[in-house]
Each structure stands twice: as structure tokens, then as C-alpha cells.
Amino acid sequence: MFVEHPAAGYKKIFETVEELNEPIPARVIGVLPSWLGGSLLRMGPGLFEVGGEPFNHLFDGQALIHKFDLKNGQVTYYRKFIRTDTYVRAMTENRVVITEFGTAAYPDPCKNIFSRFFTYFKGIEVTDNCLVNICPIGEDFYAVTETNYITKVDPDSLETLKKVDLCKYVSVNGVTAHPHTDADGTVYNIGNCFGKNFSLAYNIVKIPPPQEDEKDKSDPLERAQVVLQLPSSERLKPSYLHSFGMTDNHFVFVEQPVKINVLKYLSAWSVRGTTYMDCFESNDSMGTWFHLATKDPADYLSSYKFRTSAFNIFHHINAYEDQGFIVVDLCTWKGHDFVYDYLYLANLKGEWEEVKKAAMRAPQPEVRRYVLPLDIHREEQGRNLVSLSYTTATAALRSDGTIWLEPEVLFSGPRQAFEFPQINYSLCRGKKYSFAYGLGLNHFIPDRIVKLNVQTKETWVWQEDECYPSEPLFVPTPAATEEDDGVLLSIVVKPGAERPSFLLVLDAVKLTELARAEVNTIIPVTLHGTYKP
Numbered sequence: 001m002f003v004e005h006p007a008a009g010y011k012k013i014f015e016t017v018e019e020l021n022e023p024i025p026a027r028v029i030g031v032l033p034s035w036l037g038g039s040l041l042r043m044g045p046g047l048f049e050v051g052g053e054p055f056n057h058l059f060d061g062q063a064l065i066h067k068f069d070l071k072n073g074q075v076t077y078y079r080k081f082i083r084t085d086t087y088v089r090a091m092t093e094n095r096v097v098i099t100e101f102g103t104a105a106y107p108d109p110c111k112n113i114f115s116r117f118f119t120y121f122k123g124i125e126v127t128d129n130c131l132v133n134i135c136p137i138g139e140d141f142y143a144v145t146e147t148n149y150i151t152k153v154d155p156d157s158l159e160t161l162k163k164v165d166l167c168k169y170v171s172v173n174g175v176t177a178h179p180h181t182d183a184d185g186t187v188y189n190i191g192n193c194f195g196k197n198f199s200l201a202y203n204i205v206k207i208p209p210p211q212e213d214e215k216d217k218s219d220p221l222e223r224a225q226v227v228l229q230l231p232s233s234e235r236l237k238p239s240y241l242h243s244f245g246m247t248d249n250h251f252v253f254v255e256q257p258v259k260i261n262v263l264k265y266l267s268a269w270s271v272r273g274t275t276y277m278d279c280f281e282s283n284d285s286m287g288t289w290f291h292l293a294t295k296d297p298a299d300y301l302s303s304y305k306f307r308t309s310a311f312n313i314f315h316h317i318n319a320y321e322d323q324g325f326i327v328v329d330l331c332t333w334k335g336h337d338f339v340y341d342y343l344y345l346a347n348l349k350g351e352w353e354e355v356k357k358a359a360m361r362a363p364q365p366e367v368r369r370y371v372l373p374l375d376i377h378r379e380e381q382g383r384n385l386v387s388l389s390y391t392t393a394t395a396a397l398r399s400d401g402t403i404w405l406e407p408e409v410l411f412s413g414p415r416q417a418f419e420f421p422q423i424n425y426s427l428c429r430g431k432k433y434s435f436a437y438g439l440g441l442n443h444f445i446p447d448r449i450v451k452l453n454v455q456t457k458e459t460w461v462w463q464e465d466e467c468y469p470s471e472p473l474f475v476p477t478p479a480a481t482e483e484d485d486g487v488l489l490s491i492v493v494k495p496g497a498e499r500p501s502f503l504l505v506l507d508a509v510k511l512t513e514l515a516r517a518e519v520n521t522i523i524p525v526t527l528h529g530t531y532k533p
């Protein structure tokens with residue numbers, strides 16, 4: 001049975017806060033591991049209205065960067081708004097100037113009709129509101145959303161350094177906020193590309209790391225290149241993509257039935273009041289397609305046509321190769337109805353009974369394992385090709401040459417999502433693993449931290465009354481010998497408390513609390529982040 005939230009304290013995580021002029025000290029309760037020194041950096045929305053106009057969607061608020069510094073058992077907290085064009089112009093003109101994900105900008109009412117006409121047809125002003133994640137590329141840190149604009153920030157001072165247009169380096173319209181990084185520092189990402197003559201594709205981008213022996217100080221982005229193009233299931237409608245999978249030798253791309261209508265997108269900007277959200281539509285017949293490619297050399301495995309029933313997919317948990325199979329663990333939402341339709345702030349900030357009612361209609365979450373055979377023979381039609389002893393996931397070749405996948409359910413609860421997944425990334429990326437950590441969403445409200453053993457399905461939970469946590473990041477103990485030897489870091493908001501937010505430090509083995517570092521300010525919802533040792 002899930003926890004009820006009749007006091008609706010979660011509303012507080014969707015409210016505007018001010019940035020800080022300097023880091024503030026936190027009060028530490030409990031004992032921080034002596035080895036835990038570094039910075040937890042996280043991104044999220046921090047300004048939910050401007051000039052009296054509200055931002056409508058969870059992904060519209062202006063990007064706020066947060067930092068908890070941990071050093072010698074002491075903790076400080078700091079936050080700054082990123083000086084994106086979107087933010088600076090909103091502040092200067094005291095209105096929404098650039099259209100956000102679910103909020104449209106209107107022409108300046110103070111300008112005369114001719115100047116308004118020309119601003120209107122000046123073209124697309126794509127948002128640089130980098131509220132989704134902060135990612136290292138080489139020695140640099142970038143705050144990112146999913147457009148072609150990323151913003152370089154100083155991870156110490158939180159100053160905004162520069163706006164970077166990825167289109168200047170590679171052919172993409174945007175990339176995900178979830179790149180993968182190899183052990184040698186190579187960064188991979190994937191993005192939509194609306195090429196010339198409407199040739200649509202998903203492009204995989206590779207950014208090699210700085211070359212140490214050459215004392216290479218050049219910008220790694222200068223060496224970025226598209227290494228592979230994956231085809232789109234529909235000519236003018238690429239699927240929305242939020243993350244992808246990477247094993248030691250393969251890329252996994254899951255093409256979901258949530259589509260971007262490119263014609264609508266390109267014409268949207270001349271239709272007053274249109275937002276990115278208006279350009280999505282569901283394909284109710286394609287189901288979900290899996291695409292595989294080899295990594296080095298990057299090559300699309302076009303003869304494998306993996307299909308399954310419709311689901312939304314935002315977060316890959318992990319993927320790995322085992323005995324000729326690719327195992328893909330995903331946080332799914334059943335059906336083709338778009339989950340983002342349920343993330344308008346008016347819904348999330350409702351009274352508890354309304355929040356529950358709205359979530360009843362939304363797609364239902366499930367953590368699933370899919371298994372893709374790499375070695376397929378024509379004569380094997382109809383029978384299950386998956387021979388891994390530890391999974392019930394199946395794959396069967398059909399007469400039309402496609403391979404139909406059925407998943408193994410790793411975690412399921414009605415309207416109880418295991419989302420914002422994390423793993424021991426440095427040890428387990430692309431490899432067989434046991435543990436995933438996630439944020440528990442109760443009718444979309446984050447109210448617990450969950451650990452899931454993906455092999456046994458055992459779960460562990462941290463939960464406290466009136467507490468609203470965020471994505472838990474795993475930090476390994478130095479020289480750890482076990483996969484879960486480390487801590488989880490999560491920012492928790494407890495609205496009624498004397499100090500209403502804290503950095504929570506959990507022992508990742510059983511999710512027992514080691515320490516919390518409390519601050520005297522509300523910290524609004526954060527989406528993703530990184531730990532900088």
C-alpha cells in the first residue's frame with residue numbers, strides 16, 4: 001500500500017526560490033563517511049513564473065544549478081540561476097521571451113506592430129534553458145537540456161561561462177541529457193537530425209577525450225563527430241528520445257511510439273501560442289522498436305528487426321551482453337499515451353485527491369528487462385530464442401522476419417514508479433550487474449528512494465513522513481570490493497521542518513541513513529545531476 005499525502009507538502013518543490021549570494025553552511029546530523037569529499041551538482045527548475053505569467057510545464061521553469069560541497073565532515077549549500085539567453089531576456093523584459101517546452105512566448109506588447117511582425121518571423125528561437133542535467137565533457141562541465149544549446153558552467157563558482165551551439169560541431173537538432181561515458185573518457189550521445197531534403201535520422205555522436213600524452217588542451221567538442229545514423233520508423237516523424245543504452249560493444253536505441261511531428265514543429269513557430277509539447281503525437285499502431293548497432297566500428301545491425309508492444313521510455317537503467325544476448329533494463333510506462341501530458345504544473349501542484357485522480361488516467365509504470373538475441377537463424381521461427389537461465393524474457397522470430405520481444409517484469413506497482421534510475425556506473429556500465437537505485441514516484445509525486453536487485457527483484461526503501469526526495473546518485477567507497485559498497489546522495493525537501501531541506505546520505509547496502517546535512521531553505525525539484533569527487 002502506498003503512502004498518502006493529504007497535506008500536499010509536495011507543492012513546495014514546484015515553487016520559485018531566490019538564488020544565493022554565497023554558499024550557506026548546513027547542519028550535519030549523523031556521521032558522514034570520512035572519504036566523502038566532493039560536490040553534488042544538480043539541475044532543475046527554480047523560477048516558475050515571470051512578470052506574473054506562470055510557466056505551465058514541469059520542464060519550463062528557469063534552470064537553477066545546485067551544489068552541496070562536502071569536505072572534512074562539513075557541508076555547504078549553494079545555488080545560482082544559469083544566465084541562459086532565456087533567463088537573461090526574461091529578467092530584462094519581465095516576461096516569457098523564448099518559448100519553453102510547454103509555455104509559449106508572445107511578442108512584446110510594447111513594440112509597434114511592424115517590429116512585432118518582424119520579430120515574429122525572424123525564425124525559430126530554440127530554448128537554451130538547461131534545466132535537465134549537468135554533464136562532464138573532458139575537463140569541462142555543461143548544463144544541458146535536449147536542444148542544440150548547452151551551457152558551460154564553472155562547477156566551483158556556479159558561474160555561467162558560455163553558451164555552446166552543438167550545430168556548429170555536429171549535424172543534430174538536439175541531443176539527450178543522458179550521454180554515456182567510457183572508462184577512457186569518450187562521451188557518446190544520440191540526437192534527432194532533420195537533415196537536408198527531410199532525411200530524418202537518429203545520429204550517434206562521439207566525443208573523444210583529451211589526449212594526455214599530447215598535453216592536449218583543445219576543446220573536446222572540436223573533435224565531436226557523428227559516427228552513425230539510425231533510421232526513423234516514420235519518414236517525417238522521428239520518435240522522442242530521452243536516453244539510450246550502451247554495452248561494451250553495442251548501442252541500444254529504443255524507438256518509442258511518441259513521435260515528433262516535424263512538419264508541425266517547423267511550422268509551429270508561425271502559429272501563435274504553439275509550444276514543443278504541441279508537436280508530439282502518439283503512433284497507436286507501431287508498438288515499440290528496438291535498434292542495435294555495434295560500437296567500434298559503429299555499424300547499424302539492420303537485419304535485426306526487434307518489436308514489442310507500445311510503451312513510453314525515458315530512462316535506460318543499464319544494458320549488457322551475456323552469452324550472445326543483449327540484456328536491456330528499462331523504466332517503462334505502458335501504452336503510447338505521452339507521459340509528459342501529465343506533467344503540467346497545475347496537475348502536479350493539485351490537492352492530493354486530484355493528483356491521484358489525474359495519475360489514474362496516465363500510462364502505468366513498470367521496470368522491465370528485454371533480452372535481444374544476437375544470433376538468429378531463419379529455421380528457428382516461433383520458438384523462444386532466449387536461453388539465458390536467469391530470465392523469463394522471451395524473443396521469437398515471426399514469419400515476417402521480425403523478432404517479437406516479451407519482457408520480464410523487474411518491478412511493478414500500481415501508479416508506483418521506479419524512475420530516475422542510477423547504478424554503480426563506473427563499475428557496471430554496460431556490464432552484468434545486480435543493483436539499480438531509483439526515485440519512487442507515487443502518482444508522480446517523489447516520496448521514497450528505492451534499491452532494486454535486478455537479479456532477485458528484492459527491494460529496499462528509504463521513506464520518511466512529509467519528505468520529498470530526488471534522484472539518488474551512487475558514490476562508491478574508494479577501493480570497494482562489492483557493487484553496492486558506497487553511499488546514495490539525494491536532496492530531500494521536508495516542507496514543515498525547521499530546516500526544510502537536506503542532503504541525505506544513505507548506506508547503499510540497506511538504505512540506512514548515515515547522515516543528513518540540513519539547510520534553512522526550500523530546494524525546488526531537481527531532475528538530474530552528477531557527483532564531482
Ligand SMILES: CCCCCCCCCCCCCCCC(=O)OC/C=C(C)/C=C/C=C(C)/C=C/C1=C(C)CCCC1(C)C
Nearest residue numbers: 059101132146147173174260265276314419444446526527
Ligand atoms: C524529480 C521528480 C519530478 C516529479 C514528477 C516527475 C514525473 C516523471 C515521470 C516520468 C519520468 C520522466 C523523466 C523525464 C526527465 C526529464 O528530465 O525530462 C526533461 C526533458 C526536457 C526538458 C526536454 C526538453 C526537450 C526539448 C526542448 C525538445 C525540443 C525539440 C523538439 C520537441 C523537436 C525538435 C527538436 C528539438 C528542438 C530538440
Ligand SMILES: [Fe+2]
Nearest residue numbers: 242314315528
Ligand atoms: Fe532524464
